[in-house]
Amino acid sequence: MEWAYNVYEDRCPTRMVLDRLADKWAVLILDRLRGAPVRFNHIRRDIKGISQKVLSQTLKRLERDGLISRAVFPTVPVTVEYALTPLGRTLTDTVSALAHWAECNMDAVLAAQEAYDAAVERR
Amino acid sequence: MEWAYNVYEDRCPTRMVLDRLADKWAVLILDRLRGAPVRFNHIRRDIKGISQKVLSQTLKRLERDGLISRAVFPTVPVTVEYALTPLGRTLTDTVSALAHWAECNMDAVLAAQEAYDAAVERR
DNA sequence: CTGTATCCTGCCTGATACTG
DNA sequence: CAGTATCAGGCAGGATACAG
Numbered sequence A, B: 001m002e003w004a005y006n007v008y009e010d011r012c013p014t015r016m017v018l019d020r021l022a023d024k025w026a027v028l029i030l031d032r033l034r035g036a037p038v039r040f041n042h043i044r045r046d047i048k049g050i051s052q053k054v055l056s057q058t059l060k061r062l063e064r065d066g067l068i069s070r071a072v073f074p075t076v077p078v079t080v081e082y083a084l085t086p087l088g089r090t091l092t093d094t095v096s097a098l099a100h101w102a103e104c105n106m107d108a109v110l111a112a113q114e115a116y117d118a119a120v121e122r123r
Numbered sequence C: 001c002t003g004t005a006t007c008c009t010g011c012c013t014g015a016t017a018c019t020g
Numbered sequence D: 001c002a003g004t005a006t007c008a009g010g011c012a013g014g015a016t017a018c019a020g
Helices: A013-021 A024-032 A040-046 A052-064 A086-122 B013-021 B024-032 B040-046 B052-064 B086-122
Strands: A068-073 A079-084 B068-073 B079-084
Touching: A013 A024, A013 B024, A013 B086, A024 A040, A024 A052, A024 A086, A024 B013, A040 A052, A040 A079, A052 A068, A052 B086, A079 A086, A086 B013, A086 B052, A086 B086, B013 B024, B024 B040, B024 B052, B024 B086, B040 B052, B040 B079, B052 B068, B079 B086
Parallel strands: none
Antiparallel strands: A068 A079, B068 B079
8 A cells, every 4th residue: 555645745634644643642542542431530540651731632632633532421520531433443453553563573672772772882 | 452451551661662653754764665775865855844863863763673774885975775674564564554544534634623623613 | 975963942741730 | 520721841853064
């Protein structure tokens, strides 16, 4: 499969979309939402190291991009559930493949880094 | 396919790897290198908008991660060719799938953005 | 041609505090 | 619980100049 001609162009819409996807937190969040809807602080607890601010920002961006939905329940205090939209669901396999690759090839990458650093050291 | 338990942990090696892949320029470069080896300035010209510095940094990181190789030819002036390593080649399909998704669903995302912005406007 | 070095600016982020 | 507002600091990234 080939990309369309304009992926390499600056500011083409495809690049904009790619920009969103090429984000660590977005990838983790999209994967986290693969199952049932999840609440804000639940995601926050699950994805270690993400700040409230960044989580909020990323969720908003993903919602704006139509990848996730936001449902507010008028409980006290309020409950908000995030879930994948149908569009977002078409992306999960791809995104998970990326993360899966990271899992599987982590060792190879770490070994390569050590070899590289050792080679630099010797110079 | 499920991720290993620790993807959600902070500073796990998998996250480190994911960090590298979740980079716009890295994705574009890896895709650009799918064919024959390419020289530095050739990549620079092809990928619009990338600066010399960022290209240099990203290439070095990808080389350190064992994803691409760097071959120096003692011509005058010197010629340097970058190519995918076997390890890097195992990643191209995944990375290209991501970019392909961006191409195919660009319109849906843009439409979602417009709808979102219009909804915000109305408030 | 293929980079590195330096400076400088702007944005991103964390920290903190506050609101509905 | 689910955010927003504000501020300060750091670091990524552009511009420019220079080197091998």
